[in-house]
Amino acid sequence: MKVVALSILYAALALPVFVQAQLSGTVGPLTTRAAKAATKVCNILDYGGVASATTDNAAAITSAWAACLTGGEVYIPSGSYGLGTWITLTGGSAISINLEGTIYRTGTASGNMIYIEHTTDFEFYSANSNGAIQGYGYVFASAGTYGPRILRLYEVTDFSVHDFVLVDSPQYHLTLDTCTNGEVYNMVIRGGNEGGLDGVDVWGTNIWIHDVEVTNKDECVTVKSPASYIMVENIFCNWSGGCAIGSLGADTAIFNVGYNHIYSQNCNQMFMIKSNGGSGSVYNCAFNNFMGHTNAYTLDVNAYWTDETLAAGNGVEYYDLTFDHWHGTCADGETRAPIQVLCPSEVPCYDITIESFYIWTETGSEELYKCSNAYGSGPCLNAGSSYTTYTTTYTVTTASDYSYTTMAGELSSGLGITASIAIPTIPSSFFPSITPYSTLLG
Structure with a gap:
């Protein structure tokens, strides 16, 4: 077990890690990869697997999992492997999957290609950092x-997912559903340029997601309700929808969430919190060190997001939210205000802090800040504690300190939806001048 500060690397030994920030305790597997492999290695080729991109290897993977269920490593060697039948891997402890090859979708059913549930002390990784799952979503x-999701974890505890690539999912790429004490890192997700192809969706508690690159036109890394003690950092939204919280509805329960060092280029937004009606609350969250360029929206809190069906309730309560050190540009700051904080009239936002916000428009000579029913400290926010309803629009005609550093590998357009998307390699950095917490295994 290891405790580290945010600014230093931890040894990549698959031991639990505690990040001194928004997390509540250690994250990651309880035993090392080496210990699991020393217990038993279940090579899928020994359970009927065939290294062929057109052969269905579902039965082989399922059998290997069953053989290692009480401890061991499911091994998928280098090579190509078809998956025509979706697999559900249930239970188990002190178990890992080492994907050194590439899995290719051949089936057409809906659901989840790989569904892992009720598992503890679990690791899904690629020892050579070359593993990949190709969803061929362009066919759908x-x-x-839309077709199946690629990978979903449900009620998995003390786990990590890292060092492989998810490509062209027919729907969502990676979903962490009601999981606990988890870590996701050193990954690339490449999806087509349309909605409904989310990168990472997470809800649960005590989860650290870091050093991940996402391309799509929907959620980059998004927290959904209920969620607590979630830390998201060193994220490269490379022509994506952008990071978000939501969509939110009735009985929202999100608190102690942190986003730090998020780079976004040509995204729908740098960050958005979205709801329409609903109830419950989002509080004690920090969104710091955002950078990027050519994004449509920038800081967007929208309690009237009409893309979402109106939920029962007077609105989600937002309070104790901090936005600090944002740098870069927006595409058109007069058409889409780079600061937009639109809170419910029945449940005004309060204790909102916006500071060191340096965003300038790429088009025109002015930009707008828009606030409604939002109280705190920062541009267009009202001070005081009366929390009465109001709406204001603030015009900005100059800005300073908005310079930004570009990232290597920035895409110049979204990825198409009519042809296969190439499998990329995992980059060496996910935010300018920030070293990833873990060295690639390969």
């Missing part, structure tokens, strides 16, 4: 439909 997108 070309027909105007």
Whole structure:
């Protein structure tokens, strides 16, 4: 077990890690990869697997999992492996999956290609950092439909997912559903340029997501309700929808969430909190050190987001939210205000802090800040504690200190939805001048 500060690397030994920030305790597997492999190695080729991109290896993977269920490593060697039947891997402890090859979707059913549930002390990784799952989502997108999700974890505890690539999912790429004490890192997610192809969706408690690159046109790394003690940092939204919290509805329960060092280019937003009606609360969250350029929206808190069906309730209560050190540009700051904090009239936001906000428009010579029913400290926010309803629009005609550093590998356009997306390599950095917490295993 290891405790580290945010600014130093931890040894990549698959031991639990505690980040001194928004987390509540240690994250990651309880035993090392080496210990699992020393217990038993279940090579799928020994359970009927075939290194062929057109052969269904579902039965082999399922059998290997069953053989290692009480401790060991499911091993998928270098090579190509088809997956025509979706697999559900249930239970188990002190178990890992080492994906050194590439899994190719061949089936057409809906659901989840790989669904892992009720598992503890679990690790899904690639020892050579070359592992990948290719979803061939363009086949569905070309027909105007959606297909399966690639990878979903449900009620998994003390786990990590790292060092492999998810490509072209027919729907969401990675979902962490009601998970605890987890870590996701050193990954690339590449999806097509349309909605419904989320990168990472997470809800649960005590989860650290860091050093991840996402391309799509929907959620980059998004927290959903209920969630607490979630830390998201060193994220590269490389032509994506952008990071967010939401969508939120009735009985929202999100607190102690932190986003830090988020780089966004050509995204729908740098960050958005979205709801329409609803109830519950989002509080004690920090959104610091954002950088990027050419994003449509920038800081967008929208309690009237009409893309979401109106939920029962007077609105989600937002309070104790901090936005600090944002740098870069927006595409058109007069058309889409880089600061937009629109709170419910029945439940005004309060204790909102916006400081060191340096964003300038790429088009035109002025930009707008828009606030409604939002109280705290910062541009267009009202001070005081009366919390009455109001709406204001503030015009900005000059800005300073908005310079930004570009990232290597920035895409110049979204990825198409009519042809296969190439499998990328995992980069060496996910935010300018920030070293990833873990060295790539390969």
